[in-house]
Amino acid sequence: MLAPRQPEPSHRPLIAVAAATVATATGLGWLLQRAWNPKGDVNHRAAQALGAGAAILCISVALDSAIEHYRGQFKDRAMFVGPTMALLGLGAATYIAFRPEHANDRLPKIALFTVGATGLIGLAFHSYNILKRPGELSALNLFYGAPAGAPAALTLAGLYGVIAGEMLSGRDNVSTRLPKHTAALIAFSLMGTVAEAGFLHFRGAFQDPAMYAPVTIPPLAALSIGAAALTPRAAAFAEPLLKATAVLGIAGPIFHAYGIHRNMGGWHNWTQMILQGPPLPAPPAFLGIAAAGLGILPALQEAGE
Amino acid sequence: MLEVAEPRAVAGRAPDVFREGKWVPMRTYDDNEEVDFAIVGTGAGGGTLACKLAEAGFSVIAFDAGPFWRPLEDFVSDERDQGGLYWTDERITGGADPIELGSNNSGRGVGGSTVHYTMIALRWRPEWFQCRSKLGYGRDWPISFDELEPFYEEAEEALKISGPISYPWSRRRKRYPYRAHPVNAAGLVLARGCEAIGVQWSPLPLATLSAPRGMAHPCVYRGFCAYGCSTNAKQSVLVTFIPRALNAGAEVRDLAMVGKIEMGKDGKATGLTYHRGGAWRRQKAKHVVVAGYAIETPRLLLNSKCDQFRDGLANENGLVGTHLMTHSGPGVWGIMDEEVRCYKAPPCMAVTEHWNYDDSDKKDFRGGYAFMSQGPLPVGWAEAQAINRGMWGMKLRQEMTRYNHVAGLRIVGETEPQRHNRVEVADEKDQYGLPIPRVTFSYSENDRRLIEHSKGSMRAVLEGAGAKELWTDHDTSHLMGGCRMGDDPDDSVVDRDGRSWSIPNLWVCDGSLFPTSGGVNPSLTIQALACRMGDRISGMAKRGEL
Ligand SMILES: Cc1cc2nc3c(=O)[nH]c(=O)nc-3n(C[C@H](O)[C@H](O)[C@H](O)COP(=O)(O)OP(=O)(O)OC[C@H]3O[C@@H](n4cnc5c(N)ncnc54)[C@H](O)[C@@H]3O)c2cc1C
Ligand code: SF4
Numbered sequence: 001m002l003a004p005r006q007p008e009p010s011h012r013p014l015i016a017v018a019a020a021t022v023a024t025a026t027g028l029g030w031l032l033q034r035a036w037n038p039k040g041d042v043n044h045r046a047a048q049a050l051g052a053g054a055a056i057l058c059i060s061v062a063l064d065s066a067i068e069h070y071r072g073q074f075k076d077r078a079m080f081v082g083p084t085m086a087l088l089g090l091g092a093a094t095y096i097a098f099r100p101e102h103a104n105d106r107l108p109k110i111a112l113f114t115v116g117a118t119g120l121i122g123l124a125f126h127s128y129n130i131l132k133r134p135g136e137l138s139a140l141n142l143f144y145g146a147p148a149g150a151p152a153a154l155t156l157a158g159l160y161g162v163i164a165g166e167m168l169s170g171r172d173n174v175s176t177r178l179p180k181h182t183a184a185l186i187a188f189s190l191m192g193t194v195a196e197a198g199f200l201h202f203r204g205a206f207q208d209p210a211m212y213a214p215v216t217i218p219p220l221a222a223l224s225i226g227a228a229a230l231t232p233r234a235a236a237f238a239e240p241l242l243k244a245t246a247v248l249g250i251a252g253p254i255f256h257a258y259g260i261h262r263n264m265g266g267w268h269n270w271t272q273m274i275l276q277g278p279p280l281p282a283p284p285a286f287l288g289i290a291a292a293g294l295g296i297l298p299a300l301q302e303a304g305e
Numbered sequence: 306m307l308e309v310a311e312p313r314a315v316a317g318r319a320p321d322v323f324r325e326g327k328w329v330p331m332r333t334y335d336d337n338e339e340v341d342f343a344i345v346g347t348g349a350g351g352g353t354l355a356c357k358l359a360e361a362g363f364s365v366i367a368f369d370a371g372p373f374w375r376p377l378e379d380f381v382s383d384e385r386d387q388g389g390l391y392w393t394d395e396r397i398t399g400g401a402d403p404i405e406l407g408s409n410n411s412g413r414g415v416g417g418s419t420v421h422y423t424m425i426a427l428r429w430r431p432e433w434f435q436c437r438s439k440l441g442y443g444r445d446w447p448i449s450f451d452e453l454e455p456f457y458e459e460a461e462e463a464l465k466i467s468g469p470i471s472y473p474w475s476r477r478r479k480r481y482p483y484r485a486h487p488v489n490a491a492g493l494v495l496a497r498g499c500e501a502i503g504v505q506w507s508p509l510p511l512a513t514l515s516a517p518r519g520m521a522h523p524c525v526y527r528g529f530c531a532y533g534c535s536t537n538a539k540q541s542v543l544v545t546f547i548p549r550a551l552n553a554g555a556e557v558r559d560l561a562m563v564g565k566i567e568m569g570k571d572g573k574a575t576g577l578t579y580h581r582g583g584a585w586r587r588q589k590a591k592h593v594v595v596a597g598y599a600i601e602t603p604r605l606l607l608n609s610k611c612d613q614f615r616d617g618l619a620n621e622n623g624l625v626g627t628h629l630m631t632h633s634g635p636g637v638w639g640i641m642d643e644e645v646r647c648y649k650a651p652p653c654m655a656v657t658e659h660w661n662y663d664d665s666d667k668k669d670f671r672g673g674y675a676f677m678s679q680g681p682l683p684v685g686w687a688e689a690q691a692i693n694r695g696m697w698g699m700k701l702r703q704e705m706t707r708y709n710h711v712a713g714l715r716i717v718g719e720t721e722p723q724r725h726n727r728v729e730v731a732d733e734k735d736q737y738g739l740p741i742p743r744v745t746f747s748y749s750e751n752d753r754r755l756i757e758h759s760k761g762s763m764r765a766v767l768e769g770a771g772a773k774e775l776w777t778d779h780d781t782s783h784l785m786g787g788c789r790m791g792d793d794p795d796d797s798v799v800d801r802d803g804r805s806w807s808i809p810n811l812w813v814c815d816g817s818l819f820p821t822s823g824g825v826n827p828s829l830t831i832q833a834l835a836c837r838m839g840d841r842i843s844g845m846a847k848r849g850e851l
Binding site: 009010133134135139140143144202203204205207208259262263264272276 | 465469470482483484485487488493496497500506508515516517518519520521522523525536538
């Protein structure tokens, strides 16, 4: 015979914060969308959006790896590589986002290819770091060891950039297979990010119900854009879901800022709590991927027709 | 020194442990109002039970001799200053292996010893509840693991224990409510050593938050846990069950030392006498629960002797105070090439229970032990070097320069229940005029063999991790027993529900209930027992059996 469960601390502050955050993020998303001014045909627009998506991914990685490697005191010189490469990627991808007609130029392509390849090397490095700890491939090491998500995001950014160039290459497959493959890649990117967020929110014991958001909406978006790769009609579902995912990408840092507040000393103690609390720069990865996804939809639909 | 002179929980309010300077409303009772339960002690046993009973609708007053701390304001990162957390009233200690009493085994204050405990939250090995019949030593408990398991779960949920996804020992279990903390460098030394010699290790399940919980902050890994946690990450009784108890209508009386349990002519308890605000007072109660821990509980029962009960309460068979146990705690230390900074994060973060679950013939002793990584703070460490290794002056200063490279292990070692290890009362009196306790303790031959064996295991692990210049020391930790529970009135002090055999409205609910000591830290088991007792008492009330 068990007594009634313990009354948990009130959820009211959590609900209020969630409502305010989602409203703010939706407003910001709406403003962003209005400011977004795509030009040219569907391929140009796709290239531009892929560039923007890559740029957002790079900002996220640059800040995240700078903060985390700073926390690790840049003990190994190689720890400068991640943030530096993310900055390089940011430059190249921003260039594409604003000047999509140059997406297929050699320089930005080489830069983004290098960034993507560095992401893969980083992934290998981080995996090695995890495996050499006692316990090897244990949940604990995956929780607290070097993350797989950040270098993988660099690789994605590189890929998006290279694909942006391909969209304008004038090759045959541009209007047929490439948009479909890109949609599949975006579905995969979303699922990877969902896995990372889900795993880290599991580490946080889903203590705030809002922590379930990134493991519910983005997987649906991934499913729908994955479906759209097969049947372009699914793009109709993909659009609102990708938009919702983008809003989450904006809401994330606000939620995480509140999470930092809930640590000892909160923002008064920001130098410590920015390191110890939830990562501020991580969630915009969802915004980046969703932006790229939204950009590829028209090309996808055209390819279907 | 950390000190609170005046009671804080008065005039219908109690300190709000989550907000600086704020209060929460508290129901208060008059001394003459006969409450359902008067509980002596608000620690792992008493505080937990007070909450359970109040939530079940009983009127409850919980007394504690110590203050009602405000962790966010009172506690500072100062080893010396925090000494006020311990029970340091005069006690006599003797026997062949006298136990050092104070900081390492008794707390004084609302929340009891859980305010400065190290938060290790382990379940008993299931067979230990029947260790006589299943493992051939010690005594059987009157309850089984199966009976206690739901209450372990309840206690773990209430404390939001942060534990590993799968714990290698004991039975399959429900997932811990919160995830395990990152293991500090000292814990990783244990991990590497265990992997080197091929025994399993695990991150420790700890009662400190790895994520926010309501107003409580997650752990900041400062490592001051044994000196009171100033962030409320530690899920002590003070910040978990006590706020719940207050919310459910219990009264907590801080700085209220209970001196005697009052008996009526019908052989039942009528209430108790306590000292608060400079005066002795009387509280009427239908039931009295003693939860003062393994020394103060027997002491209070013995000090409450009266014409009817000349040898003390519940002591017809002379067992009150006997079969006191501690956990033996030899430690092995060494120097690592790399920096460890063992003082970072909670002191114990990794464990091996290998020798608790090893029933092979390789062991030359009965019982078990677990060992944990250690994280002594600087003042305590310097003190230990001076006392245990005779270091002083330049030598001590030089040794302290190696402090960042020290790694150590210490066991929680089972000791046997022996009748002559006991708590009695002496003729000397304390500041309240109450006879002080005399504690006698000697290890058995088996206890000594266990200690020697454990030193060998710890050496092997430390050497496996690369530690050099190993040395050992000795300590003891938790206290258990003194009012053991059982199924036979001739052979135990209380029954399986903690109810005294001879006085039906007198109960015991704390670490003194333990018939055997097991090889893990006791508080989770004490809290599971308290949760179970709460449910049992509610059930009895419904059936009219109180
Ligand atoms: C430094 C340290 C580290 C520990 N680490 C761990 C750990 O990691 N894991 C673990 O499981 N256990 C640990 N323990 C042990 C654990 O804290 C105790 O076993 C547990 O708290 C005992 O619970 P209790 O209810 O029996 O007594 P306590 O929690 O000690 O509570 C007893 C309370 O009763 C009060 N009291 C006593 N007599 C009277 C009286 N006459 N009148 C009024 N009040 C009275 C006292 O002031 C005290 O507050 C640790 C203990 C210490 C000291
Ligand atoms: S290390 Fe964690 S549990 Fe220990 S005192 Fe600091 S915050 Fe509290």
